[in-house]
Amino acid sequence: MTQDEQKLAVAQAAIQHVPVGSVIGVGTGSTANLFIDELAKIKHKIEGAVASSEATTERLRKHGIEVLDLNSVTDLPVYVDGADEITRHLHMIKGGGGALTREKIVAAVARKFICIADQTKLVDILGKFPLPVEVIPMARSYVAREIALLGGQPALRQGFKTDNGNVILDVHNLHIMNPVELETTLNQLTGVVTNGLFARRGANLLLLGTDHGVETIT
Numbered sequence: 001m002t003q004d005e006q007k008l009a010v011a012q013a014a015i016q017h018v019p020v021g022s023v024i025g026v027g028t029g030s031t032a033n034l035f036i037d038e039l040a041k042i043k044h045k046i047e048g049a050v051a052s053s054e055a056t057t058e059r060l061r062k063h064g065i066e067v068l069d070l071n072s073v074t075d076l077p078v079y080v081d082g083a084d085e086i087t088r089h090l091h092m093i094k095g096g097g098g099a100l101t102r103e104k105i106v107a108a109v110a111r112k113f114i115c116i117a118d119q120t121k122l123v124d125i126l127g128k129f130p131l132p133v134e135v136i137p138m139a140r141s142y143v144a145r146e147i148a149l150l151g152g153q154p155a156l157r158q159g160f161k162t163d164n165g166n167v168i169l170d171v172h173n174l175h176i177m178n179p180v181e182l183e184t185t186l187n188q189l190t191g192v193v194t195n196g197l198f199a200r201r202g203a204n205l206l207l208l209g210t211d212h213g214v215e216t217i218t
């Protein structure tokens with residue numbers, strides 16, 4: 001299977017995990033977009049969706065799927081989203097699309113995080129993909145200096161503003177041996193809104209597209 005075929009296969013497989021009559025958390029990115037297209041086919045079976053970005057909101061609405069405010073939702077059984085990197089421990093780097101903050105918020109509320117990814121995303125050690133860090137604009141230089149002291153090489157994502165009006169530093173040169181610890185350390189830097197490590201709250205299930213079909217990893 002090609003990478004695109006793998007993305008479609010995992011998006012279709014994720015539909016089996018959508019409980020009838022529920023509100024579904026929906027991620028951002030090309031794999032999540034394919035999931036949205038599949039979700040549209042069963043939209044009469046769900047109550048609506050909570051979106052992790054403006055782009056996802058727009059795509060859901062185009063399909064006629066109701067988008068609910070997270071604050072009005074008390075139970076979110078499932079959140080489905082892609083990843084930039086994921087390990088077999090189900091720790092992830094996310095935020096390649098810049099939606100990490102809202103993704104992390106929706107994931108925090110969800111009872112189950114289902115990650116859908118093609119096999120290129122599976123890694124032994126996180127960090128080859130530059131780690132996105134969302135930062136309040138006035139703290140950009142300070143946070144970049146602090147990250148450099150931690151051994152990373154931060155680069156400002158040029159011409160990009162998040163849905164929350166902030167900037168992204170993409171941190172290169174990381175070899176993340178302890179993702180939970182680094183996630184916590186980065187969270188503590190003043191001016192950091194969110195970092196793209198999803199380790200403290202990782203995925204509960206990975207649907208991985210492979211050459212031979214969809215592999216389920218828990």
Ligand code: 5RP
Nearest residue numbers: 029030031082095096097099
């Ligand atoms: C967006 C994300 C995406 O889940 C991640 O970038 C993967 O995207 P794609 O499915 O296009 O490979 O975290 O912020």
